[in-house]
Amino acid sequence: MKILVVDDERDIQTLFEQRFRKEIKEKALEFAFAFSGEEALVYLNQHEHEKVLILSDINMPGMSGLELLRHIKEIYHKPPPVVMMITAYGDAENFDTAKKYGADDFLTKPVDFNMLKEKFKQ
Amino acid sequence: MFKIIVDFFIPVQHDKSAEYQRRVRLLAYAIVVTMVFALFYVTTSWVAGYFTGLSIMMGSWICYLILLFLLKQGLNVFKVANIFGLIGIVSIYGSIYFSGGFESPVLPWLASTPIVLLLIAGKRSGYFWAIVAVLIVLTFGLMDYLGFQFPKAYDESKEYYFTLSCQTGLVLIIFFISIVFENLRVKAYNQVTQQKEALETTLSELKATQSQLIQAEKMASLGELTAGIAHEIQNPLNFVNNFSEVSIELLDEMKIDLDRGNTDDAKELANDVIQNLEKINHHGKRADAIVKGMLQHSRSSSGVKEPTNINALADEYLRLAYHGLRAKDKSFNATMKTDYDETIGNINIIPQDIGRVILNLITNAFYAVNEKKQQAPPPPEGGILNQRNNYEPTVIVSTKLIIPPSGGQRGAVQIVVADNGNGIPQKALDKIFQPFFTTKPTGEGTGLGLSMSYEIVTKGHGGELKVETKEGEGSVFTIVLPV
Known part of the structure; x- marks a missing residue:
């Protein structure tokens, strides 16, 4: 399964690569990284018709995670990507907006990687 | 009588x-x-x-x-x-x-x-x-x-009497008129003294209120920052936690590799752990700097100029202001552009004070672009993102070292905060640096931000704070600090 991680913090790449090193080694999971909403859209355009799970931060400069979500759900229909949102503020407003825009799941920072692994398995 | x-x-x-x-x-x-x-x-x-x-x-x-x-x-x-x-x-x-x-x-x-x-x-x-x-x-x-x-x-036989009474009368009338005048003068003087005392009392009360307001304004801007600070600290802390956790896993694996004699794999893992520790250190320092910056902001100004990296200072407040606003208003978004002149090096300024000026200008800029964005027509439901409206709220922060023309001894550093908001109407432009002038709704602005900024830049640093604005197109605030 391919997972696109969208976050403005570059160290997130190292972190994910280490946290999921076993899965990556076993080729159970494949990761791609985008450091802004705009970059994520570029990636999605280049990899159309590929089944991708998107894991996006909400608070990013430029296009926010919520805007990215809205955009993805409006444009990319086939195959419909699964989008999980992550935010530093686990508040109701962001949660509601994310749900309204069609987010498939909602995580709050700090991310529990064991839980995330379970979710990926599903 | x-x-x-x-x-x-x-x-x-x-x-x-x-x-x-x-x-x-x-x-x-x-x-x-x-x-x-x-x-x-x-x-x-x-x-x-x-x-x-x-x-x-x-x-x-x-x-x-x-x-x-x-x-x-x-x-x-x-x-x-x-x-x-x-x-x-x-x-x-x-x-x-x-x-x-x-x-x-x-x-x-x-x-x-x-x-x-x-x-x-x-x-x-x-x-x-x-x-x-x-x-x-x-x-x-x-x-x-x-x-x-x-x-x-x-009657000439009464000449002596007549002369005497006329001369006496003259002395008396001048004296009486003088007395009347003196009485009224004393009265007026007392009145003025009383008024002066009343004014002095009012003035000292005003001064006390002013210093309270300055403190309140500082606290208010700190309040605006809190959410931004929380976000800014949360991220590095997450990295510290995550990288330390993952390092434990790596070290556990390394022990197994060492037991099995896989020294190459073990070395690779050791390098990963070293890398992680460096990252932990980096993010720890990042959180540390944010907390220090926050403390510096709330503390009263030391009033001491110290060598400061103006680019780092501007960038720190730009991020804090942005995240602060984002935390308050989820729909808020703006493009931030920065253009820092890396040749500036450290300049001698009072970092807390100039930080507050920069924060003020940036907060104002974000406020301006947000206002304009809210006035723009809402995106049509289901519309495509890029076409939903043409307005892209943008705030640009840039610094520049101005090298004096040949012969001149002193150069200057220019810090520019530009936005593409609504601009400042001409009739407000004359008043923006006056204390208590604000166009924000009651309770939202103290009207002290720009006046304090002006004081800090001109009186505190001998610099200039200039504004250029075009209604409907945006404003450019320029701080010029002599170096």
Whole structure:
């Protein structure tokens, strides 16, 4: 399964690569990284018709995670990507907006990687 | 008694200045005192058999009474004063003329008119009546020199008595008028002193309030920052936690590899752990810097200039302001562009103060673009993101080292905060640096941000804070700091 991680913090790449090193080694999971909403859209355009799970931060400069979500759900229909949102503020407003825009799941920072692994398995 | 009579003739004129009312009172006093002395003179004339003088004085007495009523009616005090002077000088002239002219004991009374008028109606009237009085004396002197025979209408056997009472009367009238003047002057002085004390109290209260407001403004901007700070600290802390956790896993794996003798794999894992520790260190420092910055912001300014990296300072506040606003308003978004001149190096500034100025300008810029964005028509439901509207809220922060033209010793650093918001209307532009001026809704802005920024830049750092704005297109604030 391919997972696109969208976050403005570059160290997130190292972190994910280490946290999921076993899965990556076993080729159970494949990761791609985008450091802004705009970059994520570029990636999605280049990899159309590929089944991708998107894991996006909400608070990013430029296009926010919520805007990215809205955009993805409006444009990319086939195959419909699964989008999980992550935010530093686990508040109701962001949660509601994310749900309204069609987010498939909602995580709050700090991310529990064991839980995330379970979710990926599903 | 005297006061009651005077008060009776003083008109009620609340619309006039205190100085005007003081002159009215003085004039009324002067006329009443003069009338008392006129009666004294009437008596003296009667005793001295000077019936011409008696008639003149009775006539002037009646004129004075009419004048008092005119004053009560609200006739201008300067007019009344000068009519009073005219009546006075004419009646004195008549009395002198008919009582021996140049040798008349009444002659020195001419002095009273300019003195009284000077005190009541001011210098110009004083000069005028002094010249008139001197001219009359000179005329009498000339007439006497030319051998003119003045009539002596009084009983010459009473000449000693007449002279004595005239001279005494003159001394007394000048003294009384002076007393009246002195009393009113003291009263006015006391009033001014009281007002001065009241003003001083108000001023010190205002100063206290101002310093409280400055502190409140600081706290308010800290409040705006809190959410941004929380976000900024949360991220590095997450990395610290995650990288340390993952390092434990890596080290566990490394132990297994070492047990199995896979030294190459173990070395690779060790390198990963080293890398992670570096990252932990990096993110720890990041959180540390944010907390330090926050403390620095809330602390009162040290007032000490220290070498500061202006680019780092500007960037820190840009991020804090952005995340602060984002936390408050989820829909808020803006493009931040930065252009830092890396050749600036460290410059000597008071970091807390300049930080506050930058924060203020950036917060204002974000506020401006957000306002404009909210005014823009809402995106059509289901519309495509890039086409939903043409407005892209943008805030640009840039720094630049200005190298002085050849020969100049001192350069400057320019910090520019530009936005593409609504701009500042011309009528507000003149006031933006004034304390308490704000266009934000009540309770949202203290109106102190820009005025304090201006003080900090100009007075605190000898720099300049300039603004260029175009309505509907945006504003550019430029801080110029000499280095």
